[in-house]
Amino acid sequence: MTTIGVAGAGSIGASLIRLLHTSPAARSLRLKTVLVRDAARPRPELPAGTPLTACPAELTDDPQIDVVVELLGGVEEPFRIVSRALSQGKAVVTANKNLLAERGPELFALAAERRLPLGYEASVCAGIPIIRTLEEALRAERITALEGILNGTSNYLLTRMSEERAAYAQCLADAQRLGLAEPDPTYDVSGQDAACKAGILATLAFGAYVDCRRLPVTGIDGLGLEDVRQAEVMGYRIKLVAAVRRAAGDRVDAEVAAVLLPLQHPLASIRMECNAVRIESEGLGETLLAGKGAGPAPTGVSLLADLLDIAAGRGRIPTDGHPFLAGAAELADxxxxxxxxxxxxxxxxxxxxxxxxxxxxxxxxxxxxxxxxxxxxxxxxxxxxxxxxxxxxxxxxxxxxxxxxxxxxxxxxxxxxxxxxx
The missing domain is CATH 3.30.70.260 (ACT domain)
Structure with a gap:
């Protein structure tokens, strides 16, 4: 029996906790503690009797806990909790893309030093197994390019504008009402969320750390309905695309931007809040992965898959050759x-x-x-x-x-x- 501690009980944390109680696959896992900011607040979304604490040490320092799952969001507090858990000999699973994109080299170095698995499939594209594909299925391939629709909020807005000829402001208001966009949507519509995920995928695809803060990024917040109409008249569809390519001298050519894609392009047909990643490689040619890239349910499924791998002894322990530990990639101009x-x-x-x-x-x-x-x-x-x-x-x-x-x-x-x- 593998004992689990979970940091964070928001929508994603609640989804994972429910899976730990209801999924037949989770019978070898036991939830011991859930870290929250206010342990006294009623939480009807959690199963009755879920053990809560507001003290991080009850998660990171408990000798009975084997794996800590970090779902807090942000960077600094999660970094303290994850690094402490690793230093105490615990495996870690996280869905925190910002944490990995900014502090990944430090965390993977600590995991490698302690010989502990660090699972992060849920950090990019939620239910799409893109990280597993890059780390395992394509590990013998030489990847030449990768491009993807990595932000569901922006794709929802662009789909509505295209199919309904609805104005950007109206689509955004609807997305916020449905919970697909935050009250402050800047992080999504500016392209920063996609850039964060692109940095992680580029690191894995090209074998060296790509710092997302160095990528050129533009979002969709300046687009108008006229741009969407004109693009389609010309035979294109506008999508927010994260694109990375192997350039001369093994440099990485990368950007996140709204792009006019030909209608026959595989990413042009990706609708609403779905995500997709298209990979070009020397042996296989083109590989496309698409599906639900956001939301509590798909993210919870990916988190549980990482936990099951660790419980079965299949968790991937980073070595000195891990892409996050191979030094910084040189970016093309x-x-x-x-x-x-x-x-x-x-x-x-x-x-x-x-x-x-x-x-x-x-x-x-x-x-x-x-x-x-x-x-x-x-x-x-x-x-x-x-x-x-x-x-x-x-x-x-x-x-x-x-x-x-x-x-x-x-x-x-x-x-x-x-x-x-x-």
Whole structure:
């Protein structure tokens, strides 16, 4: 019998605790203690008699507890609890992507030193076994690229905007009402959540630590319904994509951004809050994993799978060669990567504006593939109107010079999206 201590009894913690009481697979596991911030508060969502404590030491220092499951969220407090548990000889399971993305090298070093398993399947894409796939099924492969839809909230918003032609603000309000978005959705819609997960996956895929805080990130909060409509007219669908690729000299080329994907691209059909990861490798070619990437139930299932592995002696103990312990990956200069772009500019409604804009692009050697100026109601002179452009392949550094020149000339806020490949 393996004895479990759980830190955190929020929605994910409650889901795991219910599984520990009801799943036939969990009969070899015994829950001893649940760490909460207020042990006196009634918790009807937990099975009756669940043992609660507000003292971390009753979890980390209890010699009867074999495995500590960390589900608190955040970084500093979880780091103290997980590092203490490992130092006391306990295996650890966590769903905390922020903890691993920022402090992973330290925790994996401690786990390797103590020869203890550290399970983290639930930290990325919840019920999709992407970490197990990278660590086990593809461990003999040379991965060349990985791209994924890693944030369910953003994908829900973009799906609603696409399929219902609903405005961003309305979709966000609905997502918050349904519990799919936080009251403050910034972490999700800004792309930071996806970047955190991308750092973990890139580390595993390319064998060296990729710090998510170094990745270029843009979100979906600046998009409008007009962008979604225009993309689909051109045969694309907008998705928030985390993309990492093996570049020259084994550098890692990575970004998180809203991208125009061709409709036939495998990620373009991923709907609502589902997640998906597409892997390119030398031997297998393309591998696609898709499913429920968020929510208490799928996350609880992944946590339980890690616990069962540890109880059966199959928990993976990190060694000196673990990707989180192999030093920092060298990142490629994303600004130098060539790509096509979609732009929606806000330009002055006066004669000669189109020629001025085209001249700015020409001055940087950027060729335009298409230009569209949607008709708008007649406005007072000097008002800004939309101008939609697509470019041929160029690097982002030159494009940024064009945008700076246009801004200096009086153009308003721009939307810039990379156009993905088939």
């Amino acid at each position: 994303r600004q130098a990567s060539a790509a096509r772009y979609y732009l929606r500019l806000a330009v002055a409604d006066r004669p000669g504006t189109l020629a001025q804009v085209a001249g700015c692009f020409a001055s940087q050697g950027i060729s335009l593939a298409s230009v569209l100026q949607p008709e708008v109601p007649e406005l007072a002179g000097g008002s800004l109107v939309p101008l939609i452009l697509t470019t041929h392949s160029t690097d982002r550094r030159r494009l940024d010079l064009v945008l700076a020149a246009l801004s200096a000339a009086g153009c308003g806020r721009s939307v810039v999206l990379r156009i993905g490949e088939h």
